[in-house]
Amino acid sequence: MKKALVTGITGQDGAYLTQLLLEKGYEVHGIKRRSSLFNTQRIDHLYEDPHEKNVHLKLHYGDLSDSTNIIRIIQEVQPDEIYNLGAMSHVRVSFDEPEYTAQVDGIGTLRILEAVRLLGLTEKTRIYQASTSELYGGVQGHAQSETTPFYPRSPYAVAKLYGYWITVNYREAYNMYACNGILFNHESPLRGETFVTRKITRAVARIGLGLQDKVYLGNLDSLRDWGHAKDYVEAMYLILQQEKPEDFVIATGVTTSVRDFVRMSFSEIGVELAFTGEGVNEVGTVVSSTNPDFPVEVGQAVVCVDPRYFRPTEVDLLLGDPTKAMSKLNWKPKYDLPALVKDMMTSDINLFRRDQLLASSGHQVLNYFE
Numbered sequence: 092m093k094k095a096l097v098t099g100i101t102g103q104d105g106a107y108l109t110q111l112l113l114e115k116g117y118e119v120h121g122i123k124r125r126s127s128l129f130n131t132q133r134i135d136h137l138y139e140d141p142h143e144k145n146v147h148l149k150l151h152y153g154d155l156s157d158s159t160n161i162i163r164i165i166q167e168v169q170p171d172e173i174y175n176l177g178a179m180s181h182v183r184v185s186f187d188e189p190e191y192t193a194q195v196d197g198i199g200t201l202r203i204l205e206a207v208r209l210l211g212l213t214e215k216t217r218i219y220q221a222s223t224s225e226l227y228g229g230v231q232g233h234a235q236s237e238t239t240p241f242y243p244r245s246p247y248a249v250a251k252l253y254g255y256w257i258t259v260n261y262r263e264a265y266n267m268y269a270c271n272g273i274l275f276n277h278e279s280p281l282r283g284e285t286f287v288t289r290k291i292t293r294a295v296a297r298i299g300l301g302l303q304d305k306v307y308l309g310n311l312d313s314l315r316d317w318g319h320a321k322d323y324v325e326a327m328y329l330i331l332q333q334e335k336p337e338d339f340v341i342a343t344g345v346t347t348s349v350r351d352f353v354r355m356s357f358s359e360i361g362v363e364l365a366f367t368g369e370g371v372n373e374v375g376t377v378v379s380s381t382n383p384d385f386p387v388e389v390g391q392a393v394v395c396v397d398p399r400y401f402r403p404t405e406v407d408l409l410l411g412d413p414t415k416a417m418s419k420l421n422w423k424p425k426y427d428l429p430a431l432v433k434d435m436m437t438s439d440i441n442l443f444r445r446d447q448l449l450a451s452s453g454h455q456v457l458n459y460f461e
């Protein structure tokens with residue numbers, strides 16, 4: 092039985108990847124952080140009672156900022172594959188926590204590579220590094236591929252740039268099987284609530300159910316190449332099954348604005364919007380509302396801009412060229428953007444129907460502010 096070690100197992104990708112690896116018969120070990128609240132909601136359905144025999148999913152307390160802890164876990168697990176998904180992954184927050192982000196997203200990657208080397212596991216252990224389209228940052232005007240030069244535009248992206256190159260360097264210097272997946276934005280019902288897509292689908296569901304009036308967003312012009320996380324974890328797995336270690340861009344090849352993502356989400360509840368005004372004065376107003384299950388008033392302003400969500404340096408456009416992955420990995424996404432939006436909206440509507448039920452029976456429901 093193959094063993095995989097997943098850092099960031101409690102995150103969006105960690106949850107989907109763990110499910111995939113368990114289905115493929117792996118024993119999966121994950122590193123979770125100590126937290127004052129339970130933080131394993133995304134993988135609880137996969138969890139097995141550790142007191143039972145033949146448990147296939149095991150969790151270890153740990154943190155990418157702690158070398159000794161990383162070394163000890165890798166020594167104990169002796170993994171065939173490591174998926175390094177752990178990160179402070181929020182671009183906007185990285186401007187507030189730049190040093191921590193460098194420690195975890197940059198040096199954290201080095202800690203994994205160095206632990207494998209020091210423990211003499213270079214022949215045995217294959218390493219996947221969660222690299223990102225944010226590396227391209229300021230590169231604009233054409234589809235970004237494995238040969239496009241990088242121009243990071245945030246402390247997050249600069250930390251990930253170190254993670255990218257140290258992975259390449261350890262591969263070349265020590266002949267390690269270490270690869271970068273340069274993944275473009277991927278979303279799902281498990282997406283963190285403060286990333287723009289999930290923020291939108293949650294808000295639209297709540298507005299449709301009468302639990303919220305409007306949503307405040309930042310840059311509506313920004314363009315992203317959005318795929319589904321379920322498809323993207325398949326690519327991570329495939330990247331580590333190749334004969335030779337190589338880096339791959341994973342993307343859909345289609346880019347869409349935040350504004351259009353908002354439109355598509357509202358259209359799932361039968362609401363059509365018109366956007367008027369510019370910059371911080373732009374407003375999205377309901378021009379028609381046709382689904383009686385979601386009675387939103389025509390004329391209601393449901394989207395406003397709050398400059399608090401602007402970034403000191405923005406990445407205006409991301410558009411990936413996945414040609415190499417499609418030909419060498421035989422990878423192809425199953426979800427397009429409309430299917431992704433539908434999946435997220437369906438899930439968030441179901442989630443907030445519970446709040447609607449509580450509210451209608453006189454119980455207090457929480458508001459969500461960011």
Ligand code: NDP
Pocket residue numbers: 098099100101102103104105122124126130153154155156175176177178179180181195221222223224273274275276277278283
């Ligand atoms: P999430 O933010 O959902 O998950 C991040 C995971 O990292 C969580 O399990 C989190 O733990 C963990 N983590 C955070 N800090 C530390 C730390 N100091 N030590 C150990 N673990 C830590 O991210 P995604 O699942 O969306 O992304 C997975 C990886 O892929 C990340 O590295 C991200 O930067 C990268 N990436 C993501 C893309 C995307 O569009 N989703 C695109 C390209 C790259 P906790 O649950 O306790 O917070």
Ligand code: GDR
Pocket residue numbers: 180181182183222223224225274275276277285286287288290307308309310311313314315349400401402405406
């Ligand atoms: P991103 O994702 O920065 O691309 O990083 P995010 O969803 O945070 O932002 C996408 C774009 O939307 C704009 N935006 C807003 N963003 C947020 N979070 N909140 C808002 O209210 C808002 N309004 C507009 C942003 O300015 C940006 O242009 C994600 C993360 O998963 C990274 O870890 C990963 O590496 C990259 O995707 C690829």
